[in-house]
Amino acid sequence: MKNQQLIGPISQLITLNNLPLKGAISDEQLEIIPHAGIWIKDDQILEVGSYESLRKKVDWNETARKYIEGNYVALPGLVDCHTHICFGGSRAKDFAMRNEGKSYLEIAESGGGIWDTVKETRALSANDLAKVTQSRAERHLAEGVTTIEVKSGYGLSISEEIKMLSAIQKANNRIAADLIPTCLAAHTLPKDWEGSKEEYIKEITEKLLPLLQKQMLCKRVDAFVEKSAFSPEEVIPYFQKAKELGFDITVHADQFSVGGSALAVKLGAISADHLEASGEKEIELLAKSNTISVALPGASLGLGCGFTPARKILDRGGSLAIASDWNPGSAPMGDLLTQASILATFEKLGTAEVFAGITFRAAAALGLQDRGRLAAGQLADFVLFPTSDYREILYQQGKLKPEMVWKSGKKVTGKSKD
Numbered sequence: 001m002k003n004q005q006l007i008g009p010i011s012q013l014i015t016l017n018n019l020p021l022k023g024a025i026s027d028e029q030l031e032i033i034p035h036a037g038i039w040i041k042d043d044q045i046l047e048v049g050s051y052e053s054l055r056k057k058v059d060w061n062e063t064a065r066k067y068i069e070g071n072y073v074a075l076p077g078l079v080d081c082h083t084h085i086c087f088g089g090s091r092a093k094d095f096a097m098r099n100e101g102k103s104y105l106e107i108a109e110s111g112g113g114i115w116d117t118v119k120e121t122r123a124l125s126a127n128d129l130a131k132v133t134q135s136r137a138e139r140h141l142a143e144g145v146t147t148i149e150v151k152s153g154y155g156l157s158i159s160e161e162i163k164m165l166s167a168i169q170k171a172n173n174r175i176a177a178d179l180i181p182t183c184l185a186a187h188t189l190p191k192d193w194e195g196s197k198e199e200y201i202k203e204i205t206e207k208l209l210p211l212l213q214k215q216m217l218c219k220r221v222d223a224f225v226e227k228s229a230f231s232p233e234e235v236i237p238y239f240q241k242a243k244e245l246g247f248d249i250t251v252h253a254d255q256f257s258v259g260g261s262a263l264a265v266k267l268g269a270i271s272a273d274h275l276e277a278s279g280e281k282e283i284e285l286l287a288k289s290n291t292i293s294v295a296l297p298g299a300s301l302g303l304g305c306g307f308t309p310a311r312k313i314l315d316r317g318g319s320l321a322i323a324s325d326w327n328p329g330s331a332p333m334g335d336l337l338t339q340a341s342i343l344a345t346f347e348k349l350g351t352a353e354v355f356a357g358i359t360f361r362a363a364a365a366l367g368l369q370d371r372g373r374l375a376a377g378q379l380a381d382f383v384l385f386p387t388s389d390y391r392e393i394l395y396q397q398g399k400l401k402p403e404m405v406w407k408s409g410k411k412v413t414g415k416s417k418d
Helices: 051-057 092-099 104-109 114-122 126-142 158-174 197-215 232-244 260-267 280-287 297-303 310-315 336-347 351-357 360-364
Strands: 004-014 032-041 044-050 063-067 073-076 078-080 145-151 178-186 220-224 248-253 271-274 292-295 320-322 382-385 404-407
Touching: 004 051, 032 051, 044 051, 078 336, 078 360, 092 104, 114 158, 126 145, 126 158, 126 404, 158 178, 158 197, 178 197, 197 232, 220 232, 232 248, 232 260, 248 260, 260 271, 260 280, 280 310, 292 310, 292 360, 297 336, 310 320, 310 336, 320 336, 320 351, 320 360, 336 351, 351 360
Parallel strands: 004 063, 004 073, 078 145, 145 178, 178 220, 220 248, 248 271, 271 292, 292 320
Antiparallel strands: 004 032, 032 044, 073 382, 382 404
């Protein structure tokens, strides 16, 4: 069987090569290859360039020709670096009540809120939880998202958090997309916990983290740093232990009040996510650090609040990724491209900045350097949009979806693995 493929011709290929990890990017910096081809071997890109030049270069005894008819624009496979797609139940009732003007407390008192999702998630077996996670991930993959971060955090006990992360692992084994698991046991204090917040943090620090390491269920640890969840001081021991054990750390930061981003920078977190409440001080701190700022426009749309100050972060020299925050409570839409397009309109982000935010900068927020650009040595993750002009992708605000998706050199378009 031939282990090489030449795919093309493609009207425009947007490599995103040689663009910086930090700071603003102009659309003039985009490398656009017309009438392009992608030459791949197994799961990696060998070369991108003019289709005609590649056609003359390849060894046809080893290379299969994948001819593309019609006009298409190629982008790297999209990367969603912040989701909560492993959950049971629905929070449609919460959404309706919130739109009627009900407060968070009123919603919680009526049986809604995060605890409702915890109960629904706990009620599912690991296998059933894997199935619903797989279903959501397959929808994401069909829309061009080839790498998907997935958090726990709706278990909120040692056994239930392990169940969630095991379910994410099962789902990952069943589909073509890469699911990147993150432990979010420090999401909120569980209602059935009889001790203090400090005692709960001690429990998951001393008992859960070593189990996750031993069972190799994830390499990332997260915490919700917020007045309604945990303070910076409360989660420092948890994060310090996680770092000692070799986990990457990321922080739910500055969603409603500040403090989380400063903690993320102090501890060298790989990313600080949300940041809707970040002010000038926080923006400056993030911009000068190596912590990647992750905007979550889906949460702003779901809650009806302001967006992450994306423009200011970029202009100050910070690195900005954009993620969907797909979750049952505040961000149920789960459409990365639509949300990124809307954020671009409100924050005045250029096309290159948005593309960077949902590809290689988002990959960097997951500690991944092998994807997010169309270049030699990168994973052969790419998507083809049915248009001849790359600007149509954001112009149509998410309505223009990819028609073809390749993951690790295989055309998948949302189908499960063999």
